[in-house]
Amino acid sequence: MTPASSMNAALERQPPRLMLADPILTMTGIEKSFGDVRALRGVDVTVYPGEVLGIVGESGSGKSTLLRMMNLEDMPDRGEYHLALPGQEDLNLFTLDRFSRRMLRARHIGIVYQNPHLGLRMNNTSSGNVAERLLMAGERSFAVLRARAKESLDASEFPISRMDARPSELSGGMQQRVQLAKAIALEPALLLLDEPTTGLDVSVQALVLDTLKRLQRERRITMVIVSHDLGVIRTMADRVMVMRNGDVVEQGLADQIFQDPQHEYTQQLVHAKL
Amino acid sequence: MNMHTPLMSASPLVLSVEGLAKHFEMHHLNRTLFAFENVGFELREGEFILLKGENGAGKSTLLRTLYRSYLPRAGHAFYHTREGIIDLALAADVDIALLRRREIGFVTQFLQARPRVAAEELVAEPLRLAGTSYAQAIEEARRWLAAFGVKPELWAAYPSTFSGGEQQKVNLARALILPQRLLFLDEPTASLDRNARHALVSRLAELKAAGVAMIGVFHHPDDVADLIDREISLEVKTIADGENNVAE
Numbered sequence: 314m315t316p317a318s319s320m321n322a323a324l325e326r327q328p329p330r331l332m333l334a335d336p337i338l339t340m341t342g343i344e345k346s347f348g349d350v351r352a353l354r355g356v357d358v359t360v361y362p363g364e365v366l367g368i369v370g371e372s373g374s375g376k377s378t379l380l381r382m383m384n385l386e387d388m389p390d391r392g393e394y395h396l397a398l399p400g401q402e403d404l405n406l407f408t409l410d411r412f413s414r415r416m417l418r419a420r421h422i423g424i425v426y427q428n429p430h431l432g433l434r435m436n437n438t439s440s441g442n443v444a445e446r447l448l449m450a451g452e453r454s455f456a457v458l459r460a461r462a463k464e465s466l467d468a469s470e471f472p473i474s475r476m477d478a479r480p481s482e483l484s485g486g487m488q489q490r491v492q493l494a495k496a497i498a499l500e501p502a503l504l505l506l507d508e509p510t511t512g513l514d515v516s517v518q519a520l521v522l523d524t525l526k527r528l529q530r531e532r533r534i535t536m537v538i539v540s541h542d543l544g545v546i547r548t549m550a551d552r553v554m555v556m557r558n559g560d561v562v563e564q565g566l567a568d569q570i571f572q573d574p575q576h577e578y579t580q581q582l583v584h585a586k587l
Numbered sequence: 588m589n590m591h592t593p594l595m596s597a598s599p600l601v602l603s604v605e606g607l608a609k610h611f612e613m614h615h616l617n618r619t620l621f622a623f624e625n626v627g628f629e630l631r632e633g634e635f636i637l638l639k640g641e642n643g644a645g646k647s648t649l650l651r652t653l654y655r656s657y658l659p660r661a662g663h664a665f666y667h668t669r670e671g672i673i674d675l676a677l678a679a680d681v682d683i684a685l686l687r688r689r690e691i692g693f694v695t696q697f698l699q700a701r702p703r704v705a706a707e708e709l710v711a712e713p714l715r716l717a718g719t720s721y722a723q724a725i726e727e728a729r730r731w732l733a734a735f736g737v738k739p740e741l742w743a744a745y746p747s748t749f750s751g752g753e754q755q756k757v758n759l760a761r762a763l764i765l766p767q768r769l770l771f772l773d774e775p776t777a778s779l780d781r782n783a784r785h786a787l788v789s790r791l792a793e794l795k796a797a798g799v800a801m802i803g804v805f806h807h808p809d810d811v812a813d814l815i816d817r818e819i820s821l822e823v824k825t826i827a828d829g830e831n832n833v834a835e
Contacts, residue, residue, distance in 0.1 A: 361681045523703045530712065552680050566655060566680045573657040577614035584615070 335397055337362045337502060337535050338383065343392035345378060345559075352378045353389065354559040360503070362397075363533040367550025367567065369543060369582070374556040376539045380507050383537060384424050385414040396421065398502060419449040423496025427508035429488035432495065435481040439466065439491045442480065446498045461498060469494040470524045486517035490524065497528065506538040510545060522548055543582065547571055555579045598631040600667050601769055601800040602653075607662035607676065609645070609652045622648040626662070628819055630769075635795055635814045636802040640821035646804040649821065650771040653802075654693045655683045666691070666769065688716060694762040694803075695773040696755050706749075706757045707732060707742040713765040731760035734786045756783050763790050770794065772803025776810045784810055 338360035345353040353375045360366050368376045381387040382394065385406060394406040398421055409417065426432045433442050443462035452458055466476055471490040480488050489509060496504055506525070510518040522545065528534055529549075538549050546553055547567060554564040555576065563576040574580045609622040623645035630636055638646045651657045653664055653675060664675040668690065673682060687693075710728035715721065732742055735756040741749065746757045759775060772791075776784050788810055795801065795814055802819075805811055 364681070364684065519703070526704075530715075551684055564680070565658070566683060568656045569658060569680075572651070573611070575612070575658060580614050 336360060337397045338537075339393075339395045340379075340383070341393050343379065343382060343389045343394075345375075345382075345387075345389045351559050356392075356556075356559070356561055358383075358554070360535060360537060362535055364551045365529060365536040365538060365549050367546035367553045368537065368539045368556060369541065369546050369553060370556035371541060373558070375559040376556050377507055379556075380424075380505055380537065380539045383503070384422055384505055385409075385418050396502060416449075419446065420499060421502045422505065423499070423501035423503070424505040424507065425489060425492045425496050425509045427511050429480060429485070429492055432492040433480045433488065436479055438477045438479055439471065439483070439494075440476040442491055443495045443498050446495050450499055462494070465494040465498040466491070468497065468528065470520075484517070485513050486521055489513070489521050493521075493524065493528075497532075497534065500532075500534075502535065504534050504536045506536060506540075508540050508542075509538070511540065511542065518545075525549065543571075555582065598633055598798075600629060600631055601634075602630040602667070602675075602802075603663075603665040604628050604630075604653070605663045605665070607649070607652065607664060608660045609648055609657060610660050622652075623821055624661075626821070630800045630802055632768075632798040632800055633795055634800050634816050635791075635811070637808055637811070637815045637818045638802060638804045638821065639808075639818050644821040646821055647773050650693070650773050650802070650804065654687075654691065654771050655680075656693075688713075690768040692762055692765070692767040692770045693773065694759060694770060694775045696758070696775060696777045703745055705743045706737065706746045709746060709757060710761045710764055713761065717765055727764060728760065731764050732757070734790070735760050736780065736782045736786065752778060752780065752783075755779060759783070759787055763787075763794070766794060766797055767799060770799055770801045770803075772801060772805070774804050774806050777806050788814070 336359045338358065340356065340358040343353050343356040343358075344351075356375070356379060358366075358379070368379065370376045378387060382389055385394075388407055392407065395402060395404065396406060406414070406417065424432065434445070437445070440459060440462040443465050444458040447458050447461055452461070463473060463476060467473055469490045471487065471494055475483070475487070480491055483491070509525070510521050513521065525536070526549065529536060536549070538546065540546050550567045552564065553567050553570040555562050555570065555578065557578050563570065563574065563579045565575075570579060571583055574583045605627050607626040608624040611620040611622065613620060626649060628636065638649065640646050648657060652659050655675060655678075659676040662676055665672050666675050666686070668686070673686070675683065707725055707728045710731060711721075711724035714724035714727060719727070729739075729742055733739070737753060737756050737760070741753065746754050749757065755778065775787060779787065791801065791811065791814055801814075803811075808815065
């Protein structure tokens with residue numbers, strides 16, 4: 314059997330579904346080019362409530378571009394994006410204007426970037442960074458803002474004694490915790506993680522992943538995590554999507570992707586790591 | 588072979604496997620490894636099937652294929668849920684993930700210890716995900732850790748630092764804490780001490796009496812001799828290219 318035909322066998326495995334809840338996120342036919350480079354070539358993504366979808370692939374595979382589109386920061390050339398938010402199931406979010414996208418993002422989507430400068434104001438306090446997210450959702454009482462920021466920082470295992478320190482005064486691991494606290498402050502429908510532990514020391518990386526795992530376990534937050542690090546994906550993900558050159562080459566349950574990868578590229582990736 | 592046919596045929600069907608096949612495409616070797624072909628059997632509520640066969644016959648591979656850690660190449664595995672019948676060979680990944688959370692368990696000797704999660708929390712997790720309160724889940728977890736012989740001073744420690752034997756006990760307690768409908772057992776007694784083995788076998792007997800269907804591979808089947816209803820033998824496959832490429 315050729316790689317192509319074995320791939321078809323894996324893809325045909327998806328439907329029919331028997332009994333599950335509807336997806337929380339559905340993206341279809343996402344295409345994006347930057348000049349002559351086709352970054353995404355008609356990608357479909359489905360994410361179900363409470364699960365962690367891991368997206369792996371080397372640099373340039375399109376995984377981060379896709380995540381930015383999930384965060385409505387970036388728009389595709391073609392494709393649709395639906396989130397199962399009350400009353401908005403039928404709305405293609407890519408048709409929203411810039412302001413509506415921003416409001417929707419603030420209210421329903423949390424993100425942790427690899428680079429904390431993208432997610433935080435370095436000269437605001439840590440609690441202030443979290444409160445900013447709450448302010449955008451309309452909260453105005455100082456006492457409530459502070460209490461909720463504290464609760465969110467605490468859930469992210471950030472030391473409360475340092476909640477008024479500026480991110481610029483904190484270590485990389487602590488900055489990621491502030492980003493996380495900001496991202497979960499409004500209990501988002503979707504938490505996006507873009508290489509959240511890349512660049513951290515291994516021991517700090519384990520602590521941050523552990524916090525994410527605990528949050529997922531306790532709050533059943535739906536997460537999409539992008540990483541080139543297979544160890545991170547293996548620790549975190551329920552399902553895995555493997556990307557290469559703007560295409561999805563394979564997707565499956567995490568244990569299946571790591572124990573019985575079907576596609577030649579996935580086999581190379583997994584065997585190179587193990 | 589112990590056959591309890593009258594009782595078993597009266598019990599509702601849990602799993603019906605037809606023509607199941609598995610082989611592995613190794614692209615970098617440009618080679619196919621055959622595991623098993625045309626496997627078929629039925630498993631009913633409360634039934635315990637022992638999988639037999641030499642090393643390389645594909646026993647563990649069959650269990651992992653049914654659990655969908657491996658993708659089947661052909662055939663069907665119709666699982667009878669309370670909501671209807673679902674083919675484990677073709678079902679969507681999300682459905683398999685849901686079934687694993689609620690109804691289908693895989694018990695192996697290997698623990699995938701997560702950093703910085705206490706043993707008792709790891710064991711309690713399936714109950715918590717099923718909606719049991721934290722306090723109740725932890726209490727139940729401690730009961731099972733004690734039954735498997737894990738010392739109380741280790742309950743709040745991280746299993747990633749435990750010896751292999753202790754890790755295995757934690758793993759078994761976790762795998763068996765939540766009563767499921769279908770259990771795959773992949774040599775769960777291997778390298779267990781006598782007390783832990785006894786705890787495991789009595790838990791399996793309890794689950795069997797409660798109607799859990801089980802199919803397993805055991806290095807020492809004598810451990811579970813009283814539980815076995817039927818045996819299925821797998822044979823080592825020889826392959827087209829004449830080389831003995833088999834998967835265990």
